[in-house]
Amino acid sequence: xxxxxxxxxxxxxxxxxxxxxxxxxxxxxxxxxxxxxxxxxxxxxxxxxxxxxxxxxxxxxxxxxxxxxxxxxxxxxxxxxxxxxxxxxxxxxxxxxxxxxxxxxxxxxxxxxxxxxxxxxxxxxxxxxxxxxxxxxxxxxxxxxxxxxxxxxxxxxxxxxxxxxxxxxxxxxxxxxxxxxxxxxxxxxxxxxxxxxxxxxxxxxxxxxxxxxxxxxxxxxxxxxxxxxxxxxxxxx
Amino acid sequence: xxxxxxxxxxxxxxxxxxxxxxxxxxxxxxxxxxxxxxxxxxxxxxxxxxxxxxxxxxxxxxxxxxxxxxxxxxxxxxxxxxxxxxxxxxxxxxxxxxxxxxxxxxxxxxxxxxxxxxxxxxxxxxxxxxxxxxxxxxxxxxxxxxxxxxxxxxxxxxxxxxxxxxxxxxxxxxxxxxxxxxxxxxxxxxxxxxxxxxxxxxxxxxxxxxxxxxxxxxxxxxxxxxxxxxxxxxxxx
DNA sequence: CTCAGATTGATACGAACGTATGAATTAATC
DNA sequence: GATTAATTCATACGTTCGTATCAATCTGAG
Numbered sequence: 001x002x003x004x005x006x007x008x009x010x011x012x013x014x015x016x017x018x019x020x021x022x023x024x025x026x027x028x029x030x031x032x033x034x035x036x037x038x039x040x041x042x043x044x045x046x047x048x049x050x051x052x053x054x055x056x057x058x059x060x061x062x063x064x065x066x067x068x069x070x071x072x073x074x075x076x077x078x079x080x081x082x083x084x085x086x087x088x089x090x091x092x093x094x095x096x097x098x099x100x101x102x103x104x105x106x107x108x109x110x111x112x113x114x115x116x117x118x119x120x121x122x123x124x125x126x127x128x129x130x131x132x133x134x135x136x137x138x139x140x141x142x143x144x145x146x147x148x149x150x151x152x153x154x155x156x157x158x159x160x161x162x163x164x165x166x167x168x169x170x171x172x173x174x175x176x177x178x179x180x181x182x183x184x185x186x187x188x189x190x191x192x193x194x195x196x197x198x199x200x201x202x203x204x205x206x207x208x209x210x211x212x213x214x215x216x217x218x219x220x221x222x223x224x225x226x227x228x229x230x231x232x233x234x235x236x237x
Numbered sequence: 238x239x240x241x242x243x244x245x246x247x248x249x250x251x252x253x254x255x256x257x258x259x260x261x262x263x264x265x266x267x268x269x270x271x272x273x274x275x276x277x278x279x280x281x282x283x284x285x286x287x288x289x290x291x292x293x294x295x296x297x298x299x300x301x302x303x304x305x306x307x308x309x310x311x312x313x314x315x316x317x318x319x320x321x322x323x324x325x326x327x328x329x330x331x332x333x334x335x336x337x338x339x340x341x342x343x344x345x346x347x348x349x350x351x352x353x354x355x356x357x358x359x360x361x362x363x364x365x366x367x368x369x370x371x372x373x374x375x376x377x378x379x380x381x382x383x384x385x386x387x388x389x390x391x392x393x394x395x396x397x398x399x400x401x402x403x404x405x406x407x408x409x410x411x412x413x414x415x416x417x418x419x420x421x422x423x424x425x426x427x428x429x430x431x432x433x434x435x436x437x438x439x440x441x442x443x444x445x446x447x448x449x450x451x452x453x454x455x456x457x458x459x460x461x462x463x464x465x466x467x468x469x470x471x472x473x474x
Numbered sequence: 475c476t477c478a479g480a481t482t483g484a485t486a487c488g489a490a491c492g493t494a495t496g497a498a499t500t501a502a503t504c
Numbered sequence: 505g506a507t508t509a510a511t512t513c514a515t516a517c518g519t520t521c522g523t524a525t526c527a528a529t530c531t532g533a534g
Contacts, residue, residue: 045369047284130426131364132282175457178419189367220412224461
């Protein structure tokens with residue numbers, strides 16, 4: 001079985017013709033490239049990662065990126081697609097669990113946390129381009145779009161049932177998502193060398209601490225969503 | 238013959254000991270560079286911005302960056318310091334206002350929002366390096382450290398008073414901060430070209446929408462912090 | 475075995491990068 | 505006006521980048 005070129009989701013098909021066939025053994029090179037690129041893009045950023053570093057890390061020839069993906073950019077998108085796929089699946093799974101709307105949303109937060117814990121590089125890969133001012137890459141936008149639609153619907157239903165407070169479902173979705181994303185980011189960002197004293201209280205690598213962080217975020221989100229009267233302004237009760 | 242300067246840390250005077258009080262008109266170049274660099278770093282990222290682009294944007298000579306800052310990196314840190322300074326001041330101000338702890342923290346969220354609205358480039362500049370896997374630059378870490386300490390103290394006091402629910406003050410601080418940061422990021426990230434249908438509901442540029450976003454986040458944070466009994470829905474520890 | 479196509483390999487190329495250098499110019503002091 | 509330091513300017517250097525090129529090698533079908 002031989003031969004293919006630039007399969008993946010998007011199909012620019014720059015170079016040779018595709019002799020539609022099964023995946024060749026050489027697909028190994030593709031996988032090696034994606035693995036190496038994922039690691040480097042996450043730790044050094046897109047612009048900070050050279051094709052030479054990627055191919056060297058993968059133990060393949062310099063020309064492999066051009067051959068298998070057509071360009072550095074296309075490889076980057078392939079990495080993002082690979083990264084977003086399990087996230088999207090996990091989110092979809094979380095939205096089908098549980099009984100009440102609030103439970104479903106709590107499951108979403110948990111799913112996000114666990115996904116980001118198993119793939120610590122994920123928030124970096126996703127936020128990188130966004131933080132650099134560019135629009136989110138296609139694979140990211142796609143999964144985020146699907147997620148937002150599904151979550152907003154659950155939120156709207158919860159509002160009808162009276163379990164979730166009034167408010168724009170999309171804004172509530174953003175507030176929800178902010179918890180796992182921001183905290184996973186902080187988890188790595190605040191691993192300061194020399195240990196800044198103001199965060200030395202937390203040992204981010206301790207599994208128990210991580211679990212308590214998840215529970216904290218779930219509780220925070222749950223309270224933030226709940227339809228509960230809260231006294232505004234003023235002082236103490 | 239050239240002279241050396243490079244203040245290294247941003248605190249001392251711009252350059253050599255100039256005759257007291259007389260700022261050489263050439264300090265303009267420094268400001269022009271910082272302004273141009275800030276804009277470009279925010280919209281293109283550090284690696285994506287060349288010294289040539291910065292100097293061209295500032296209308297000054299190519300060598301100006303090396304002369305006034307010593308290196309591209311030093312200019313970047315100067316930009317960050319410039320950016321973080323008003324943020325830190327605004328935060329400090331917010332923490333001194335209001336009566337109750339909850340109000341103080343609500344003021345903090347509001348202050349963050351308004352700061353980020355007036356400086357839309359700020360989250361990009363701050364998150365860029367973090368998202369690229371590097372530790373947060375010095376000026377960022379400094380302000381964040383001060384903020385975390387102050388906020389955690391207010392939270393701890395609120396907990397003693399019974400106004401704020403139990404929980405790690407630092408985690409609560411992160412949940413609090415996540416609201417303005419994440420939403421300001423989303424505000425720009427989701428300005429999708431072609432308008433993704435799932436977010437077309439929001440017109441991010443509408444001032445009223447922005448204000449409602451702030452109020453939403455404040456309410457979400459307030460509810461999330463509040464010491465309020467919440468009925469546990471399904472399986473919660 | 476043969477051979478065409480798929481893949482890998484070594485190398486080249488032009489562009490862009492950060493920085494260095496030293497002359498030209500400006501501003502301040504005497 | 506002369507002197508000197510501060511700053512600007514034009515240009516050069518060495519490196520690294522993404523990509524292109526094309527020969528070498530591998531693989532499976534006939």
